[in-house]
Amino acid sequence: MPTGQGSQVMPRKPDKTRQEGEMQVYLVLTVTILYITRLCPALCGVHPVTCILQGDPQPPALFKDGDFLIGGAFSIHYYLKAENHTYTRRPQPLECSGSMDTRELRFGRALQFAIEEINNSSDLLPGITLGYHIYDSCASVPMAIKIAFQLVNGFDLKYNDSDSCAKSAAVTAFVGETGSTPSISMSRVFSRFGYPQVSHFATCACLSDKRQYPTFFRTIPSDHHQAAALARMVKHFGWTWIGAVRSDSDYGNNGMASFLKAAEEEGICVEYSEAYYRTQPRSKLKRVADVIRRSTARVIVAFMASGDIYFLLEELSKQSLPPLQWIGSETWIVDPGMLRFNLCIGAVGFGVPRSVIPGFRSYLLAISPDEVLKSPLLTEFWESSFSCSLRQQTDSSSGLSACDGSQDLHTLQNPYTDTSQLRITNMVYKATYAIAHAIHAIVCNNKQCDKNIKIEPLQITDQLKRVNFTKNNYPVSFDINGDPVATYELVNWQLQDDASIDFVTVGHYDASQPKGQEFSLSKAIIWNDGSEKVPLSVCSESCPPGTRKAVQKGRPVCCYDCITCADGEISNETDSLDCHTCQPEYWPNKEKNKCLPKPVEFLSWDEILGIILAAFSVTGSLLALSMALVFYKNRASAIVKANNSELSFLLLFSLTLCFLCSLTFIGRPTEWSCMLRHTAFGITFVLCISCILGKTIVVLMAFKATLPGSNVMKWFGPAQQRLSVFGFTLVQVLICVIWLTTSPPFPYNNMQYFKEKVILECSLGSTVGFWAVLGYIGLLAFLCFVLAFLARKLPDNFNEAKFITFSMLIFCAVWITFVPAYVSSPGKFTVAVEIFAILASSFGLIICIFVPKCFIIVFRPEQNTKKHLMGKAPSKAP
Incomplete structure (x- = not known):
């Protein structure tokens, strides 16, 4: 062959x-x-x-x-x-x-x-x-x-020429x-x-x-291109440990030499490389077959002519064989005669592109017996195909009967008609x-x-x-070497529904494309086990980027251990020998194959936590505004009048601002947002607590005023109430102004808390200023709690001091727990804790102080009377 x-x-x-x-x-x-x-x-x-x-x-x-x-x-x-030469004739x-x-x-x-x-x-x-x-x-x-x-x-x-033969x-x-x-x-x-x-x-x-x-x-x-294509395909599927067999001829030896050179450049190790030619002794064939059976490589590249690999596959079929993935050269990978070997199911290789020649099939089948008789070659083809003699009588030498004229090439199924x-x-x-x-x-x-x-x-x-x-x-x-542009189809031997094996084109290779883009897959490859999962054939799995190779002592170069790069180090190449340290402002990605700018973390608008907190903030502000609307529509009612409507409206306004100020904590910190978030929080909460403190004092004064001869209410009338709220708030404003002018908050890239990312946060600037703001709020809240606690048992069906006591209790509990949570929370959760504290305390205030009143106004209007508030309403009979 x-x-x-x-x-x-x-x-x-x-x-x-x-x-x-x-x-x-x-x-x-x-x-x-x-x-x-x-x-x-x-x-x-x-x-x-x-x-x-x-x-x-x-x-x-x-x-x-x-x-x-x-x-x-x-x-x-x-x-x-064959002829025995005697050299006598x-x-x-x-x-x-x-x-x-x-x-x-x-x-x-x-x-x-x-x-x-x-x-x-x-x-x-x-x-x-x-x-x-x-x-x-x-x-x-x-x-x-x-x-x-x-x-x-x-x-x-004979040649007769006087000049030359x-x-x-x-x-x-x-x-x-x-x-x-x-x-x-x-x-x-x-x-x-x-x-x-x-x-x-x-x-x-x-x-x-x-x-x-x-x-x-x-x-x-040329096989030069096919060898390169085969090596790149082997590399593409991650096979680094393969076996190789070739025809012991010009075709096989030269082709395999080119492949081995390309494979070496791709970092592929060859466990064995054996040669066989069909005329060599059977002992050589058995030795090659035994080498294949004993090998650990599960992928075998066969650069062989059909006549040579036929004998090899026939020998391998005689004994059980571990599952092998065959990679074939174009000589046998598209040869229909090889399809009889089931052990090659899933084989992959490159063949020249399938083509169509219009009219060729009709030409092949158009020959008649008379035309066939003119050529001994066609006569042999006809007689061997139909097992009959074209002579008019039986050919006694061959034992063939005469062809009766019914023979039709259209009925043949052989390579000639295919x-x-x-x-x-x-x-x-x-x-x-x-x-x-x-x-x-x-x-x-x-x-x-x-x-x-x-x-x-x-x-x-x-x-x-x-x-x-x-x-x-x-x-x-043709190029300067007399070769065409190298284009191949990647052919896969796939098992069909009728249990037959057929060639299926699953990809292409075009040597004219830019380097790295020559090889492409268009369909899934069905491998030797009938699945689409690529079989594994490595001595050691290739070390991916992010690891480094450590060669195993006494083993081939393709046998090694993969060691993950240490923290802060990367390797950006497959099978890298060393890892490299990233610069301080960079950190390896998860795969440790690239140094990336450290990710900046902050509580953003588009993450779930930010959305939830923003939703609660908006909901709280809308709740405060809706209660203000209820109070305004029922401003003439007994409950609204009895609970100092002016301070109530101011308190609802301040609560609305408290809810909304939490929004300033969401988003990328900037110079302005850092200054605004803390000062807005401090001022709005002091305004809120000042209003509650004013309401608490009013409750105490009101009951003191009921005593004979008491004129205490003239010392804490509406003007004094407004002045107290303004005064308490002004103090916080002054604290904030001093804080902003001396050492204001500013955006800060915190790279100390986490090594692998940057926390974008607002540095407090002056911690004294921050804790002064919080301390002043806490002082007012504590004072308000004490006064409300003292007034909790004053006689009345609707004593507002009780609700203020509960609200201040919740407020103080929230902010007391806030301090350790704020200090220990990492990254953006520090901001989330602060927002949660703002929202929790704000919801505590609005629920404890205003929800009961709104409930009576809306759902119990019969209780919204002066008599009922004074406890003089007749009780219902049991």
Whole structure:
């Protein structure tokens, strides 16, 4: 089986005699080549002679005459027929043997189809007919070399030329070969004479070396790109511990070398790298299989030709095998013949893009038995496909009965008729059109073509370098190395509903994209266990950013421990060896892979706590305003008059301000908000307590005034009440003014409380000023509590002093507990505690003082009388 291509029908393993026969034939051909290329020209240079080709010309398997001929070679069979050489007689002509690869036959027919299209085209080579000579190379180097000389020299055995034995070649250019190793051998022959070769499936990166292969082109990407794509895919899925197997050939060795180099650059470790070729001893095959079975790597990259991996998979299938995730090269990953191996379910690899060639399937199926009989190759295909003989009578030698005419290619299901996966077939199609465009550029001027122009091989080579066209939406061009732009489909072997396995395209790789963007996934990959979860294959899991590697003593470099970076340190690379300290104003993120500015924390409007506190604040202010409205509408009622309506309205106003002042504590602290929040809080609460203190004094004075001869109320009338409220409040205002002028509060970035974040808070400036404000409020509250407590038992059905006592009790309890909570609360919760204290004390005051009154006003209007308040209302009978 040639390297660089797949197969549907697997060959039998050749024996040692066959290998020796191939080598002997190869030696004979080498002697012949030396004679032609060296002795003949020397003789011709002395005097005119007739040079005779040593050996019979190799007839093409498929051919057609034309003005210009295009050669082709495909590995339609697998081996050369073995022959024991005695060196006493002339060796027999090389002849293919083994089963036919109908997929390769389809490749040859694709060349025929493309030429038929070109001949029928009015745009490309009008008036000129292209012909073809298509050969079966038998996947053999000796046959490939013979075909190369055949295509260069033509069919004539004798050459009469007084100047040189060289003669115009039978073909102008050549399509093929399928495998890399035969292509290398052919290219060495073609490049010696300057003839261009365009391969459809030879992927060895070595063929990009224009010093060795100056006339070699290909329509399939070089393995250099595939190796890089495979390494990036392995890295993408996090596999750092893999196994590797390859074909022991130019294709496998060069491809794996490129992959291992790319894998090393990606930090991937290879547990083992084994090579196998299908003609090697079975002991070598078993040894490779045993290495795979014993390995700990769960991912295996196989850079192998179909014929080689077939034997390996067959050997692995004989014994139980740990679940393996296969990563395949394009030669076998899209080969339908490999789908029989269930152990490769979930396999992933790169293949050339699937394509569509309009009319090609109809062309394949349009051959009749009469046309088939004209070609021995097609006859063999027909008879092997239908198990019958095209002769009119039974073929006694083969035991086949005569074909009865009912055979129909439409009923066949084999690689020849399967056009659902036209990948490599399209490469043949593009190669043929590339040569046609090169010929067109030489012999045609606009739409006028001259078929009498003699084309030199190097002219075709030069024009192929300039080819740039699009056919069926598939661009065709070559870079300076004779390679196309590397584009691949990521193919996944997925189990279908009918229990069959099929190729599913799940992603793409485009080497023309910027670095890092070449590889993309479009569908979920179904892995070997039938799930979408990526399997794990690492000696040690890759250390993510935020950790550092500590290599395990005595283990490979990919075996290590991951140690988390210390506080304040980061590592921003995968598998970092060291961690780095952040600057003081920065702190690592949670993953410890980046130094970020420390987050600023404050009680904001858009967080739940801030929203809740703001809602309570607004609710409290609306409650105070609604009570003020109730009092105003019932200002003539007994309860409102009896409880000093003027101070009540002022108290409700101050409570409204108390509720609203808590809003100044929410949001990002600024210079103005820091000064406003504390001063507004201090002044509004003193105003509130002053009003309550005034109401308490009024209650005491009122009952003192009822004593005979007492005129105490004249000393605490409305004017005095207003003056007392103003005086008490003025003191707090003065304290605040002194505080703001000497050392006012200001925004402060607190980085000491938490190492990982900045607390944006209002520094008190002068702590003396803050505690003076709180102390003055506490003093007034305590005084108010004492006076209300003394007046709690005064006779009355509605003694306001009782409610003031309860309100002051709540107020003092809240602010006493506030102090330790305020000191111990971290960050923004310090502000939240202060807001809570403001709201709790405000709600305590409004509920204890005003709710009972509003309840009677609204729901018990019969109790809202002077008699009832004085306790003179008649009691209801039981």
